[in-house]
Amino acid sequence: MVMSNKYEVVIGLEVHVQLLTESKLFCGCSAEYGAEPNAHTCPVCLGLPGTLPVLNKEALRYALLAARAADCKINKFCKFDRKNYFYPDLPKGYQISQYDLPLGYDGRITIESETGTKDIGLTRIHLEEDAGKLVHQGTVGDSDHSYVDYNRGGVPLIEIVSEPDIRSPQEARAYLKALKQLILYLGISDCNMEEGSLRCDANVSLRPVGEEKFGTKTEVKNMNSFRAVERALAYEVERQREVLNSQGEVVQETRTWDEGKQKTLSMRGKEEAEDYRYFPEPDLMPLQISQDYIDEIDASLPELPLEKKERLQQEYDLPAYDAGVLTQDKEVAKLFEEAVGQDQDPKEVSNWLMGEYLRLIKEENIAPGTSELTGEKLASLLELIDSGTISSNIAKEVFAETFNSGKDPEEIVEERGLKQISDEDELGEIIAEIVADNPGAVEDIRNGKDKAIGFLVGQVMKKTKGKANPQLANQLIREEIAEE
Amino acid sequence: MNIYEMTLAQLIAAREEKELKPEEILAAFAERTAAVEDKVASFVDIIPDFASKEDQENGILQGIPVALKANMATRELTTSCASKMLAEYKTPYESTVASKIKKEGGAIVAKTNMDEFAMGSTTEHSALQTTKNPWNLNHVPGGSSGGAAAAVAAGEVPCALGSDTGGSIRQPASFCGVVGLKPTYGVVSRYGLVAFASSLDQIGPIARTVEDAALMLNIISGHDEKDSTSAAMEYPDYRQGLDKDLAGLTFGLPGSYLEMDIDEEVKSKVQKAVREIKEAGAEVKEIELPPVDLALAAYYIIATAEASSNLARYDGVRYGAREEAGNVMEMFAKTRSKNLGPEVKRRIMLGTYALSAGYQDELYKKALKVRTIIKDKYAQVFEEVDLILGPNSPTPAFKLGEDKNPLDVYYADIFTVPVNISGFPALSLPAGFTEQGLPLSVQLIGPAFGEVKLLQAARGLEKRLAVPTLATLDQGR
Numbered sequence A: 001m002v003m004s005n006k007y008e009v010v011i012g013l014e015v016h017v018q019l020l021t022e023s024k025l026f027c028g029c030s031a032e033y034g035a036e037p038n039a040h041t042c043p044v045c046l047g048l049p050g051t052l053p054v055l056n057k058e059a060l061r062y063a064l065l066a067a068r069a070a071d072c073k074i075n076k077f078c079k080f081d082r083k084n085y086f087y088p089d090l091p092k093g094y095q096i097s098q099y100d101l102p103l104g105y106d107g108r109i110t111i112e113s114e115t116g117t118k119d120i121g122l123t124r125i126h127l128e129e130d131a132g133k134l135v136h137q138g139t140v141g142d143s144d145h146s147y148v149d150y151n152r153g154g155v156p157l158i159e160i161v162s163e164p165d166i167r168s169p170q171e172a173r174a175y176l177k178a179l180k181q182l183i184l185y186l187g188i189s190d191c192n193m194e195e196g197s198l199r200c201d202a203n204v205s206l207r208p209v210g211e212e213k214f215g216t217k218t219e220v221k222n223m224n225s226f227r228a229v230e231r232a233l234a235y236e237v238e239r240q241r242e243v244l245n246s247q248g249e250v251v252q253e254t255r256t257w258d259e260g261k262q263k264t265l266s267m268r269g270k271e272e273a274e275d276y277r278y279f280p281e282p283d284l285m286p287l288q289i290s291q292d293y294i295d296e297i298d299a300s301l302p303e304l305p306l307e308k309k310e311r312l313q314q315e316y317d318l319p320a321y322d323a324g325v326l327t328q329d330k331e332v333a334k335l336f337e338e339a340v341g342q343d344q345d346p347k348e349v350s351n352w353l354m355g356e357y358l359r360l361i362k363e364e365n366i367a368p369g370t371s372e373l374t375g376e377k378l379a380s381l382l383e384l385i386d387s388g389t390i391s392s393n394i395a396k397e398v399f400a401e402t403f404n405s406g407k408d409p410e411e412i413v414e415e416r417g418l419k420q421i422s423d424e425d426e427l428g429e430i431i432a433e434i435v436a437d438n439p440g441a442v443e444d445i446r447n448g449k450d451k452a453i454g455f456l457v458g459q460v461m462k463k464t465k466g467k468a469n470p471q472l473a474n475q476l477i478r479e480e481i482a483e484e
Numbered sequence B: 001m002n003i004y005e006m007t008l009a010q011l012i013a014a015r016e017e018k019e020l021k022p023e024e025i026l027a028a029f030a031e032r033t034a035a036v037e038d039k040v041a042s043f044v045d046i047i048p049d050f051a052s053k054e055d056q057e058n059g060i061l062q063g064i065p066v067a068l069k070a071n072m073a074t075r076e077l078t079t080s081c082a083s084k085m086l087a088e089y090k091t092p093y094e095s096t097v098a099s100k101i102k103k104e105g106g107a108i109v110a111k112t113n114m115d116e117f118a119m120g121s122t123t124e125h126s127a128l129q130t131t132k133n134p135w136n137l138n139h140v141p142g143g144s145s146g147g148a149a150a151a152v153a154a155g156e157v158p159c160a161l162g163s164d165t166g167g168s169i170r171q172p173a174s175f176c177g178v179v180g181l182k183p184t185y186g187v188v189s190r191y192g193l194v195a196f197a198s199s200l201d202q203i204g205p206i207a208r209t210v211e212d213a214a215l216m217l218n219i220i221s222g223h224d225e226k227d228s229t230s231a232a233m234e235y236p237d238y239r240q241g242l243d244k245d246l247a248g249l250t251f252g253l254p255g256s257y258l259e260m261d262i263d264e265e266v267k268s269k270v271q272k273a274v275r276e277i278k279e280a281g282a283e284v285k286e287i288e289l290p291p292v293d294l295a296l297a298a299y300y301i302i303a304t305a306e307a308s309s310n311l312a313r314y315d316g317v318r319y320g321a322r323e324e325a326g327n328v329m330e331m332f333a334k335t336r337s338k339n340l341g342p343e344v345k346r347r348i349m350l351g352t353y354a355l356s357a358g359y360q361d362e363l364y365k366k367a368l369k370v371r372t373i374i375k376d377k378y379a380q381v382f383e384e385v386d387l388i389l390g391p392n393s394p395t396p397a398f399k400l401g402e403d404k405n406p407l408d409v410y411y412a413d414i415f416t417v418p419v420n421i422s423g424f425p426a427l428s429l430p431a432g433f434t435e436q437g438l439p440l441s442v443q444l445i446g447p448a449f450g451e452v453k454l455l456q457a458a459r460g461l462e463k464r465l466a467v468p469t470l471a472t473l474d475q476g477r
Helices: A057-069 A169-186 A226-245 A291-300 A305-316 A320-327 A330-341 A346-364 A375-386 A392-405 A409-416 A424-437 A439-446 A451-463 A470-483 B008-016 B022-040 B096-103 B146-153 B170-176 B210-220 B264-279 B292-313 B328-339 B342-355 B361-384 B406-411 B417-422 B451-465
Strands: A007-018 A081-084 A094-097 A104-113 A116-129 A133-136 A146-149 A156-162 A198-208 A218-223 A253-258 A263-269 B043-046 B065-069 B107-112 B159-164 B179-182 B202-207 B250-254 B283-287 B387-390 B426-433 B439-445
Touching: A007 A169, A007 A226, A057 A104, A057 A116, A057 A156, A057 A169, A057 A291, A081 B292, A094 A116, A104 A169, A116 A169, A169 A198, A169 A226, A169 A305, A198 A226, A218 A226, A218 A263, A226 A253, A226 A263, A305 A320, A305 A330, A320 A330, A320 A346, A330 A346, A330 A375, A346 A375, A346 A392, A375 A392, A375 A409, A392 A409, A424 A439, A424 A451, A424 A470, A439 A451, A439 A470, A451 A470, B008 B022, B008 B210, B022 B043, B022 B065, B022 B107, B043 B146, B065 B096, B065 B146, B096 B107, B096 B210, B107 B146, B146 B159, B146 B170, B146 B202, B159 B170, B159 B179, B159 B210, B170 B179, B170 B426, B170 B439, B179 B210, B179 B451, B202 B210, B210 B426, B210 B451, B250 B264, B250 B361, B264 B283, B264 B387, B264 B426, B264 B439, B264 B451, B283 B361, B292 B342, B292 B361, B292 B406, B292 B417, B342 B361, B361 B417, B387 B451, B426 B451, B439 B451
Parallel strands: A218 A253, B065 B107, B065 B159, B250 B283, B250 B387
Antiparallel strands: A007 A156, A007 A198, A081 A094, A104 A116, A116 A156, A133 A146, A198 A218, A253 A263, B043 B107, B159 B202, B179 B202, B179 B426, B387 B439, B426 B439
16 A cells, blocks of 8 residues: 555544542542442432532542643632533433533653654643433433433542544554553552543544645544454554545534444534534532642642653663553552662562562453552562572462462561572482482483483473572582582 | 510510510411411421421520521421422521521521412412502512512511522512611622522511611621622621611612603602601702613623523432433433423523623623713712612512413512622612502612611601501402
């Protein structure tokens, strides 16, 4: 395809993130996920006649944390607006959102792409309430009735709108990954796409390379995983490319990603786009955000992923790759620093975390930081290896047990008798036996086939159930054969 | 004197002096209601046999029956807003004003008729019943708080609460010859008041005397955490200035108002008030207020815009009426078409239009600018005067069933809406009667949070005008 390089891909993402506040945005109901339908509702979030919203200050603080972490400027005078539309999951017939004066604007998210790092601009971050959820009997089309669950109605969301700075589906995925990592570092959401606490819509268009004017865009919705985002965008880019290559015109419309068909399908055209009749929410006073409060937010920001990565690299002389893996999740970085703090070699600690730890995390399908392993326990395990008390292989066993039970490594070694046999007399006896039992191998060694030593060491390890000190065993075998 | 003829202050005094027991007070009003309700039809819901209502707390209102406009949430009685949409609807929660009245021992005995969702000036837009003016049963009580004003004027309750978005307390108070106070926006919590236009709506008392209105304001005012627009401040005792009289006060008189084409009898009552004020040793200064038609236009854009959004929740999904239909969008449309009245629909359409893309800048946003200008202008006037005196309703009560052009009806709000636009407090004070015996009034306007002074002036003038406020109903005047 010679034509395929003619166009530049332009993508902008709109991401909704549910905030993990205890209560909803405008009432005292619990914002927790997963309760019985409509258990977390009250007259206010059900929009009963006469009720009024009252802003949850914690949600405002969370949203400000996100805005500042993403380098946004803050509108010190900002307000809420009503977005008007009819839908059964929207109890008041309008959503309380922010329109022309969002909380934060002009920010950025740094992503790592194949060509290094790149900043994706953020147009805005604003605070709004979530809608409820419809439960259809059967499919939407043939359902003869539907239920509405308002538990989610009124849960705080932030909407993060990127600039059209994303140039490929891979970059879109990298952007989402970086955004999620940032939010998780802040601890203000669990960013679970399957449960809907992170949702993503995309605007996609193509333009001839070198052209400044944007092409006609489509909006793609209903992508329920990072992978789906990447695939849907790849599909949509190719679809638009084909339309343009066959001299057609891209139609401005909203399209939905069909996971089963692996296609984007037209949902509604531009003409059917709703007029939301935004106007300032008269039930809430405009927000005045003081510089003092912004300073307080800034001071309370934790160390963010990129800062942490750079610091680990410099402070502990780690390779960039290691620092990147360790800071992927702040809990892993925390374990790293705890263990290193116990006077352990940083690279050694890094190897264990990147290897065994992340392997077990994946195997057990749990979140980093939720296993029983602590930095201190990891340090004491490394201590046991260093001192020659256990072999590296045995250490893996001990690690797994500590990971699962939280038991102290030393205790495990003691209880299960896993101490390395480093006693020359004890090991000597075993080796004498093995040498006697394997004349063929001994002959090979004598004939210069050094490989056979490995075989004999293996036999020693087998006999000692892995407890023999392998270096010592090697040395003693050579001595034994030389003596004969 | 019959018990039902006593004012709220007199009833409280008599109960405190042990001359009257709470149950005797309730019984007297229950009896009066039984005698006149058929004629007046003020109440859309009532506690049956409220004479035996026993669940009251000890407090200043113990034994006092109070009626609330049907747009204020109460658990016990329907909050119908006089709409088919909410005809049988009871809220599972209590409005802040209802809680405050109950906490003071008051018995909320009835919900009063109104124009549907508070949209109208005659109470004829009620989908439930027609309330009559107690002074002349062939006339309307005004609106939208017509039932509340009629109930007080007829002696069914000594006081009631109305809501005022563009004059809905003051105009019916004027038509029914009682005192109606719209407090400063934010003084009384709106929590539990079914919204018409959130930035304009304000609850206030309707009573037979200025003192009674002050008494009720003491009870219902105060900061409420449930209402973010409620004023966080020290609330005064609103009765503190009542005996201070008029001397030393400066009144502003918008002379141009009296040159407008309004009822001559209305004008003459304003002029009479001016004379009384001067006689009492107070000053009257000519002032200029922003053009009333400007305020009226801004008002009808802002109020309908907010209403179009506020009334979107009546969609048949969660509560109230629902019409069956093939799919959900049809259900919305059918439910709203069948259960909202013509005036409500007219305003929803006007407001939807005013907020629409392409018209919003020209209409809604311009109206907000006009609002700011009006507010500033009023604030300037209050640098020179303590209060503004002027007409309230441009006419006495209309005849029932008169066929009126909606625009003419909207025009009847010209003197009341500027106050809602600016948020300032205003009071309708009975000023006498027409030759036919229909009540007339004057309007007093105070600066923001200037209720103490407003009530002081109103009390001073009330004493001099000495107008009866109880309609006897047994003889046509």
